[in-house]
Amino acid sequence: xxxxxxxxxxxxxxxxxxxxxxxxxxxxxxxxxxxxxxxxxxxxxxxxxxxxxxxxxxxxxxxxxxxxxxxxxxxxxxxxxxxxxxxxxxxxxxxxxxxxxxxxxxxxxxxxxxxxxxxxxxxxxxxxxxxxxxxxxxxxxxxxxxxxxxxxxxxxxxxxxxxxxxxxxxxxxxxxxxxxxxxxxxxxxxxxxxxxxxxxxxxxxxxxxxxxxxxxxxxxxxxxxxxxxxxxxxxxxxxxxxxxxxxxxxxxxxxxxxxxxxxxxxxxxxxxxxxxxxxxxxxxxxxxxxxxxxxxxxxxxxxx
Amino acid sequence: xxxxxxxxxxxxxxxxxxxxxxxxxxxxxxxxxxxxxxxxxxxxxxxxxxxxxxxxxxxxxxxxxxxxxxxxxxxxxxxxxxxxxxxxxxxxxxxxxxxxxxxxxxxxxxxxxxxxxxxxxxxxxxxxxxxxxxxxxxxxxxxxxxxxxxxxxxxxxxxxxxxxxxxxxxxxxxxxxxxxxxxxxxxxxxxxxxxxxxxxxxxxxxxxxxxxxxxxxxxxxxxxxxxxxxxxxxxxxxxxxxxxxxxxxxxxxxxxxxxxxxxxxxxxxxxxxxxxxxxxxxxxxxxxxxxxxxxxxxxxxxxxxxxxxxxxxxxxxxxxxxxxxxxxxxxxxxxxxxxxxxxxxxxxxxxxxxxxxxxxxxxxxxxxxxx
Numbered sequence: 074x075x076x077x078x079x080x081x082x083x084x085x086x087x088x089x090x091x092x093x094x095x096x097x098x099x100x101x102x103x104x105x106x107x108x109x110x111x112x113x114x115x116x117x118x119x120x121x122x123x124x125x126x127x128x129x130x131x132x133x134x135x136x137x138x139x140x141x142x143x144x145x146x147x148x149x150x151x152x153x154x155x156x157x158x159x160x161x162x163x164x165x166x167x168x169x170x171x172x173x174x175x176x177x178x179x180x181x182x183x184x185x186x187x188x189x190x191x192x193x194x195x196x197x198x199x200x201x202x203x204x205x206x207x208x209x210x211x212x213x214x215x216x217x218x219x220x221x222x223x224x225x226x227x228x229x230x231x232x233x234x235x236x237x238x239x240x241x242x243x244x245x246x247x248x249x250x251x252x253x254x255x256x257x258x259x260x261x262x263x264x265x266x267x268x269x270x271x272x273x274x275x276x277x278x279x280x281x282x283x284x285x286x287x288x289x290x291x292x293x294x295x296x297x298x299x300x301x302x303x304x305x306x307x308x309x310x311x312x313x314x315x316x317x318x319x320x321x322x323x324x325x326x327x328x329x330x331x332x333x334x335x336x337x338x339x340x341x342x343x344x345x346x347x348x349x350x351x352x353x354x355x356x357x358x359x360x361x362x363x364x365x366x367x368x369x370x371x372x373x374x375x376x377x
Numbered sequence: 378x379x380x381x382x383x384x385x386x387x388x389x390x391x392x393x394x395x396x397x398x399x400x401x402x403x404x405x406x407x408x409x410x411x412x413x414x415x416x417x418x419x420x421x422x423x424x425x426x427x428x429x430x431x432x433x434x435x436x437x438x439x440x441x442x443x444x445x446x447x448x449x450x451x452x453x454x455x456x457x458x459x460x461x462x463x464x465x466x467x468x469x470x471x472x473x474x475x476x477x478x479x480x481x482x483x484x485x486x487x488x489x490x491x492x493x494x495x496x497x498x499x500x501x502x503x504x505x506x507x508x509x510x511x512x513x514x515x516x517x518x519x520x521x522x523x524x525x526x527x528x529x530x531x532x533x534x535x536x537x538x539x540x541x542x543x544x545x546x547x548x549x550x551x552x553x554x555x556x557x558x559x560x561x562x563x564x565x566x567x568x569x570x571x572x573x574x575x576x577x578x579x580x581x582x583x584x585x586x587x588x589x590x591x592x593x594x595x596x597x598x599x600x601x602x603x604x605x606x607x608x609x610x611x612x613x614x615x616x617x618x619x620x621x622x623x624x625x626x627x628x629x630x631x632x633x634x635x636x637x638x639x640x641x642x643x644x645x646x647x648x649x650x651x652x653x654x655x656x657x658x659x660x661x662x663x664x665x666x667x668x669x670x671x672x673x674x675x676x677x678x679x680x681x682x683x684x685x686x687x688x689x690x691x692x693x694x695x696x697x698x699x700x701x702x703x704x705x706x707x708x709x710x711x712x713x714x715x716x717x718x719x720x721x722x723x724x725x726x727x728x729x730x731x732x733x734x735x736x737x738x739x740x741x742x743x744x745x746x747x748x
Contacts, residue, residue: 077588077589077591077592080588080591080617081585081588084582084584084585084588085585087584088582088584193412197416198411198412198413198416198419199416199417199420199633199636200414200417200604200605200608200633200636200637201636202636202637202639202640204639204640205639205640205642205643210616210618212618218592219618221616221617221618223616223617225616292581296581296582296609296612296639297609297612297637297638297639297640298581298605298608298609298636298637298638298639299581300413300414300605302413302414302579303581305579306577306579306580337585338584338585338588339585341585341586341589342585342588342589345574346574346575346576346583346585346586346589347548347574347575349585350577
């Protein structure tokens with residue numbers, strides 16, 4: 074294994090971890106209500122702005138220790154973005170729960186347009202940026218080449234995997250998680266057994282938004298720049314990751330994200346950057362041909 | 378019901394508003410990316426043209442009529458550019474257009490203006506095709522990418538003496554055109570690029586590409602594209618320990634480039650080709666100072682946009698009408714005095730003299746002309 078391969082591995086992992094975090098939102102919402110949340114990319118975009126606002130305010134008060142900055146920023150961004158997730162469900166999904174399946178899809182697209190234009194009007198259309206907080210990098214020599222990993226990347230990998238682990242724990246081992254899983258398996262039955270499924274659905278939107286917000290903070294730290302349209306491309310990629318891993322499956326979303334990130338990095342390294350998306354989508358098509366339910370998805374069983 | 382009446386009243390007043398302005402004023406469109414990732418350039422266009430309109434109106438307007446500017450926002454999207462062009466021509470009834478910016482927008486939009494006979498002057502579209510389609514009404518106040526790419530390529534060979542050059546573009550008309558122009562000149566002078574690849578506009582992660590550049594021991598990266606992609610690309614190069622020279626064109630002439638690069642510590646040392654700084658031309662001194670007094674630094678295309686409206690006004694005055702074809706014929710035969718000095722156009726609508734020079738960003742987030 075040479076330095077280049079390792080470097081690309083790190084590139085792909087950081088990219089993939091972030092895709093995975095956003096994919097969680099798509100997959101969980103699909104799991105409980107069987108619909109795609111098309112406003113999810115915009116939720117991520119909002120969180121990037123919130124992160125920048127929080128950093129600016131904290132900077133204004135003279136706070137400059139990285140752990141404290143991160144703590145406050147994460148708490149603020151995750152909370153407020155969670156509220157956005159809750160509001161989206163309330164406005165675009167709940168009133169339409171018993172109408173045709175297409176209606177909430179359209180209303181979610183509407184919400185996504187509203188959020189884009191609202192941010193553009195209130196924050197301006199220019200590219201926004203945050204200052205670099207964590208400078209420096211580890212450097213390892215490998216033969217006549219080297220592997221350089223910035224501290225920011227290490228922080229991203231750590232934070233993303235901790236986020237995923239915490240979420241997995243919540244879903245697998247807590248009462249809250251059991252309620253989510255029950256609602257996912259059979260909403261009507263869960264309701265009969267006394268679970269407030271409306272609240273669970275709200276909660277799933279909030280969890281999805283929180284994970285997107287974590288991704289938003291990490292991406293903002295890593296690339297330092299974003300605009301009101303930033304949610305679109307990354308939303309499409311994360312959605313692809315969710316489908317690749319099996320939509321509705323939580324580990325599937327994380328795996329799908331990592332596979333997508335790694336394949337993009339290795340393909341641009343070995344072949345050509347122009348066609349990395351072509352490669353990713355071909356991979357998706359191939360997987361769906363042989364496993365229509367995605368890598369870790371359960372096949373749909375029609376109940377009789 | 379009350380609400381319906383309100384909407385009706387609003388609609389009527391809006392319709393009246395449009396019709397009255399169309400009779401009293403000369404309406405000129407300022408088309409470009411007023412929103413979207415390149416909105417910083419749209420602001421330069423609007424600031425420059427607004428001040429010019431103010432000054433021309435204060436001096437009596439054009440043929441006794443006042444100029445009224447309207448925004449046309451294409452967000453650098455070719456599809457939207459055509460829609461905007463049609464709106465400007467049909468609804469706003471413009472007689473002239475300052476715009477657009479992205480060559481991929483200017484090219485399709487100019488077909489609409491040609492059909493309507495609307496004089497069009499672009500302050501910043503540099504793709505050769507803009508003026509190479511035998512349109513009668515199309516002019517440009519900047520240079521062309523074949524000239525710009527050539528200047529950059531010569532600089533790479535003569536000044537940087539580099540042989541391992543990587544060429545990256547953003548797959549857009551402007552970016553790829555510029556990259557191809559530089560590539561052609563490099564190849565002509567015997568330098569073969571080590572890599573020629575395109576990235577996707579709107580993405581932020583180019584780490585995989587950067588690792589590849591590092592592996593090829595690249596000495597110079599030439600980038601054809603705009604600042605939203607150039608910034609992260611430079612930053613990721615530096616973060617991965619690749620200290621190769623980074624050269625781009627007029628697509629990064631805005632301080633938003635420093636923002637997207639994550640600060641001056643990353644943008645420092647980046648080179649770019651652009652016309653000789655219009656802010657130091659004596660004719661434009663007063664205008665520069667007035668713009669600075671409003672707290673706006675007239676960087677990039679601000680003065681180009683001011684000059685574009687001056688050129689348009691001069692042509693309309695000379696032919697005593699707002700006919701695009703007549704004005705065009707006059708412009709191709711007569712020089713015009715602008716804030717950027719005397720400008721003369723050839724029969725294609727290109728400037729007779731262009732002067733691309735190399736600039737470098739410093740560690741304060743400012744750029745300076747290279748000696």
